[in-house]
Every structure is written in C-alpha cells, then in structure tokens.
Amino acid sequence: MPDFAVVRAEWQSLRPEIEALFAALWQVPEMPGLEHKSAALLAAFLERHGFSLTRGSGGVPTAFVARKGSGDGPRIGILAEYDALAGLDNAAVPYRSGSGRKPGHGCGHNHIGPANTGAGIAAALAAARLELPGEIVVIGCPAEEICWGKIALQQAGIFDDLDIILTSHGDYQNGALSRPCHAFVSSEFIFRGDSAHAGMGTVRDALKTAEEAMAAFNVVLAERFPGTSEKHIFRSAGVMPGVMPEEVRLWTSLHHSDLGPMMQAYDALKATFAEVAGRAGVGLEEKFISACRGYLPNHAAGRVLDECLRAIGPPRWSEADIAWMQALSAAASPGKPFELDREIAFFDEGTDYYGQDDGDASWIVPLARLNWAYPTTVPIHHWAWTALSGHASSSPGPLMASEAIALAAVTFLSRPDLVEAAQAELRERVGDEIITVIPPGINEIMASDPTAFWEARW
C-alpha cells in the first residue's frame, strides 16, 4: 500500500477549498445541460492545482476532462457531477422554505462535484510527491439527473483510455458498493390532436388520449412486467381547460434491474401507446431520450475503496450537526424516528433502487462507488435533501468520501496488480457480451439548445 500519510496531508490542505465549493455550487443550482457556472468553478479548482483542461468534451458543452500525471502508468478516472433538480429549491434551513419552481440540489451533486474533484487533485499531488507513474483524469459529467451526460461521453470514447473509475454519492449508508443498480429507459412522447373548445366533444383529444395511453400501459405493466416500474410527467398539456391542447408531451421512464426485460417492457409501452393513439386518430411521435444498464458489480475494485474508507473512518458529525439534522427530519418526516448510519460497511448484496448514467461505463471499465449517509427521514429528490446539502452539517459525509477516494486513486496508481485484478473480474463478468451504449436521442439538442429541451419544444 502507498504512504497514506502523504495522501492525507495533501487532501487536508485542500479541504477548505472543497468545503467552500460545496457551498459555492449549492448557491448556483443549474439544470442538467446548463451547468456553466458549476463546471467553471470545478474547472478553475483543477487548473489552480496544475491540471490541464479540455472543455466541452465529447460534444457536451458543460463537460470537461482534466488530466495530471504521466501516461505510462494506470489511468484513474474520477467522475464529478454538478447538476441540480427542477422545483427543489429550499433555503438551508431545517424546514420548508422554497418556491417549488426553481432548481435545487435535492440530490446533493453540489457535494459530488467538489468531493470527487478534490479527491482527484489530492491524489495527483500525492502521486507527484511519491513519484508514482500514471495519470489522474477528472471528468466533469453534466446532466446526470436526466441520465444522459455520461452516456454521451461514453459514446464519444471519453472513458476508453481509463483503467479504473471512482465515484461517490449521498445515500442512506456509508460504504463502498459492489452491487447492481437499476437499468432505465427514458422517452418523451408527443400526442398530436385538434385544438378546439373542449365542449365540442368530437375532435381528436390529445390530452385525453395521452392519459388513456398511460393508464392502459400501467395495466399491461402490472400484468406482464411486474419487475419494471414506471414514472411519468406531462411536460406540456395545455394552458387552460377551455382550449384543448393541440400537442401533449408525456415524458416517461422505466426502471428494472436488467436492461433486457426493461426494453421488452418499453416495446410494450410503445405498442400500447400506438394502439390507443391509433384508435383515437391522434398522432404519436416517440422522442427517445436515453437508456442505460445498471451497475456491473466489481468486488476487486470495491474492496480497495472499502479498505481505504476504513483507514478514514465514518463521517465525523458534531453534536450540533446531529441536532440540526434532527430538526430537519422532524419537519420533513413528522413522527418518524431519526435514523442515521454512523458506521461503515461493504455493500455487495442486493440491488440499489436508483438508475445512473454511468451504468454502461461500469461494463467497460471497473467502477467503484462510495456512498455517504443522510438520515433515512430526509428523502432524496426532496426539498429536505436540498436544505441539508446547503448546510455545513452535511459536509462530514462527502468529506469522508473525498478523502477515501484520494487514497484509493493513489493505491491503484501504486499497485497495478490491483488494477489488473479489477479488470480481470470485469472481463469474467461480462464474458463474450459486446457492450455498446444505446445512442441517446438528445445529443444534438443538448449540444445546440438545451433550453429548448427544458421548454419542451425540441
């Protein structure tokens, strides 16, 4: 193992910058694909510490690739995320105080960006002091929340030269993971009918048809695809009830632990929608957004991260931090007992509930991920997660992850045999399956006019 003291000293000197960036990113929550300020803050952090930067990598305007080191050893990729979620603005107070109309960091990507970026910088500085060959590559990954950015980057070959990928996220437990998460597919469907006074009754009603199509598919889903879950929103469904909308946009996503069964359910969704729309004489257009596999577990890579995490220990919350989180929990989940994981563990059983746009990447490069815990009474993708992510009581978790990832990156640089073991495990798990990404349908609009995507006029 490398000299952890050197890595930890480098990381400690960066810690104030990392914590300042948690707050700075939280102040400028930006929608997926529009993260210009957040990407610039992280790029400047990397450049201050001697990384060379490429911006707009892979045709993704708010992406970047930052490199430091020499190319003749392992290449360690570290993923930074920094997008926010629609409608989840909240002040950093332990109660609801937001408009519900502006973006907010309800998934804590204001932590992931600086924590993972800081880990990469600390690792590169320590590697230079320890004279380790190899390269640290920090990849700025926009638009995770619509499960797109990393798929586009992978399609453009951005991950191809990496030997290991490391990342982190807030969740409900502290520890390294080596277990699958969900595959997902996401699409917008446009139903086109007639615009008329809603009382006329004889026209082709796009909204009613879209509602019927969704209800019909949910029957099909329950009967034929019990392992698949469905979520949807209407993005555009008229302005006032007296005028039937000419166009209705329904954005839907499916989740399942396996890509294959999920895509079968997606085919059934398209067939159901076509049948219902056809019967009503309503036009239907599929606008595919993206699809991705769940994580491929990698115990060899995960155990390295686990071992490094054990050298750091669990998050060091103060009594004041706990008291603040308890107050928030009481507001967000009244009557529920306060529970917060204060230990660390290695998670290699079961399946995680979320989908991630680096799912496909984990099938071509060994990927190891660390989670840090929020209280179980603070729901993710909720105003309370935004509130906590803007308050300093949430910092011990991502700081733990950041320091552990720095140690893991340097461990892989100094131990090419551990890199080889993780790659051998990946080869064995993948077997002769050819891994290709399903090309997203929004590359062009997100590169040229992401605002048009968000205004539902793409």
Ligand SMILES: [Zn+2]
């Ligand atoms: Zn997230």
